[in-house]
Amino acid sequence: MRKICASVAAGAAIALAVAATPALANCYELIGCTDKDYFKPYHLKQLGCQPLWDVRNTIYKENGYCFKTAKAIKYFGNAGCLYDNAADVPLSNVERHNISAITKVERSKGCN
Structure with a gap:
């Protein structure tokens, strides 16, 4: 019985730690991570x-x-969304740079 209780307590501690952690950024092999790497136009x-x-x-x-x-x-769903206006979304300087860089490349390629 003691082993089961310890296992449940450990699982609860892990669940609390995960719940308190912000969402992880996506990382891509070619361009890097969305929240920490400045995307380069040539990539x-x-x-x-x-x-x-x-x-x-x-x-x-x-x-x-x-x-x-x-x-x-x-594609993404809206579960857990908080901001209806893109201008209100709290982005870091890296994320702002990356969105701007992507948008410029999209325009140069004629993407819709």
């Missing part, structure tokens, strides 16, 4: 329009944005 230019869209919107999803388009809602 981003190697990606197609869909992957660029995915990465840009992943940054918004990681930070609580509530998506408006059917495509984004279907």
Whole structure:
């Protein structure tokens, strides 16, 4: 019985630690992590329009944005979202840089 109680207590401690931890950023082999690596345009230019869209919107999803388009809602969902306006989403300087860099590359490629 003591072994089961210790196991339950350990599981509860892990669950509490995970619940208190912010969402993890996504990391990509070619470009780096969304929250700590400044994406370089020459790396981003190697990606197609869909992957660029995915990465840009992943940054918004990681930070609580509530998506408006059917495509984004279907892909990311809105569970746990907090911000209806993209300008209200609290982004770090790295995340702002990365969204800007992705948007510039999307424009240069003619992505929609």
